Structure formats: C-alpha cells, structure tokens
Amino acid sequence: xxxxxxxxxxxxxxxxxxxxxxxxxxxxxxxxxxxxxxxxxxxxxxxxxxxxxxxxxxxxxxxxxxxxxxxxxxxxxxxxxxxxxxxxxxxxxxxxxxxxxxxxxxxxxxxxxxxxxxxxxx
Numbered sequence: 001x002x003x004x005x006x007x008x009x010x011x012x013x014x015x016x017x018x019x020x021x022x023x024x025x026x027x028x029x030x031x032x033x034x035x036x037x038x039x040x041x042x043x044x045x046x047x048x049x050x051x052x053x054x055x056x057x058x059x060x061x062x063x064x065x066x067x068x069x070x071x072x073x074x075x076x077x078x079x080x081x082x083x084x085x086x087x088x089x090x091x092x093x094x095x096x097x098x099x100x101x102x103x104x105x106x107x108x109x110x111x112x113x114x115x116x117x118x119x120x121x122x
Contacts, residue, residue, distance in 0.1 A: 001027075002027055002028065002029050003027055003028045003029070003050045003051055003117060004029060004031045004047070004048070004049045004050045004051070005022050005028055005029065005030050005031060005049055005050070005051045005052070005053060006030075006031060006032045006033070006034065006040065006043055006044060006047055006049040006051070006052045006053070007019060007022070007030060007032070007033045007034070007053050008033070008034045008035075008037075008040040008052060008053065008054045008055055008058065008063065008066070009033075009035070009053075009055040009058075009082070010035050010036065010055065010057070010058050010059055011055075014055070014105065015033050015035075017108075018053055018082075018108070019033070021108060021109055021110055021113060022053075022113070024110050025110040025113050025114060028051075028113065028117075031047050031049055032047045032049070035058075035059070036058055036059050036060045036061075037058045037059075037060045037061035037062055037063060037065060037066035038060045038061055038066075040052065040054065040058075040063075040066045040070065041061075041066055041069045041070055041073070044070045044073065044074065044077065045073060045074075048074075049077060050076075050077065050078065051077070051078045051079075051080065051117060052067075052070060052077060052078070052079045052080070053080050053082055054066060054067055054079050054080065054081050054082065054099070055081075055082055055083060056081055056082070056083035056085065056090060057083065063081060063083075064081070064093060064094075064096075064097045065097075067079045067081065067094075067097045067098065067099050068097045068098065071097070071098040078100045078117065078120040078121065079098070079099045079100060080099060080100055080101050080102075080103055080113075080116050080120075081094040081099045081101070081102045081103070082102075082103050082104075082105050082108055083102075083104065083105060084104070084105050084106070085104070086104065090102045100116060100119070100120035101116045101119065101120065103116060
C-alpha cells in the first residue's frame with residue numbers, strides 16, 4: 001500500500017524539499033500541497049491523505065489548529081508537525097492537538113519520515 005501524503009507549508013522551498021523527501025521514500029507519494037491552515041483542512045477532506053506533513057506557522061489558522069480540525073474530521077489520518085523550532089518547545093503541543101510526532105525541519109528526511117510513520121501506524 002502506498003502512503004498518500006499532503007504537504008502543508010507556506011514556504012515554497014520547504015514544500016519542494018518535503019516533496020523530494022517523500023518521493024525518495026519508498027511507499028510514499030505526494031497527493032497535494034497546501035499553503036495555509038484553512039486550505040489544508042479543505043484539502044484533507046477532499047484528498048483523503050493517509051499522512052499530513054504540517055508546518056506549525058501558517059497564515060490564517062496555524063498548524064496546531066489545522067491539525068486539531070483535520071483530526072476532528074478524520075480519525076484515521078496521521079499528522080506530523082514540522083517546524084524550525086526546537087522539539088522541546090513544540091513536541092508537547094503537538095501531542096496536545098493529536099499529532100503523531102513533532103520533527104524539526106532540520107532533521108526531516110526519508111529515515112525520520114519512515115520512523116514516524118511506522119511509530120504512528122502501530
């Protein structure tokens with residue numbers, strides 16, 4: 001089974017980098033990209049992804065609120081929060097909104113993607 005991924009980030013360079021990571025990871029494919037929290041909620045409803053890679057800081061509603069809304073709509077989706085902030089600050093907040101994990105952007109790569117997906121899908 002292929003893991004369908006929605007990438008959410010307001011910065012195009014990071015969306016491109018995340019797309020590359022997903023495409024380099026066996027068994028994962030990008031099904032869409034969103035730039036705002038609001039559009040991520042709509043796209044999650046429309047595209048039915050298995051995994052959402054969610055930036056914390058977004059225009060409009062932030063990634064934490066968008067995660068809460070997405071998980072409220074669809075219980076089986078996995079959300080991984082990503083940001084430039086350190087894990088100590090955001091990992092507890094990620095757990096509070098139901099995200100499976102928090103990964104600093106500087107550490108995001110195919111190995112971390114596979115590890116986080118494996119841990120979340122147990």
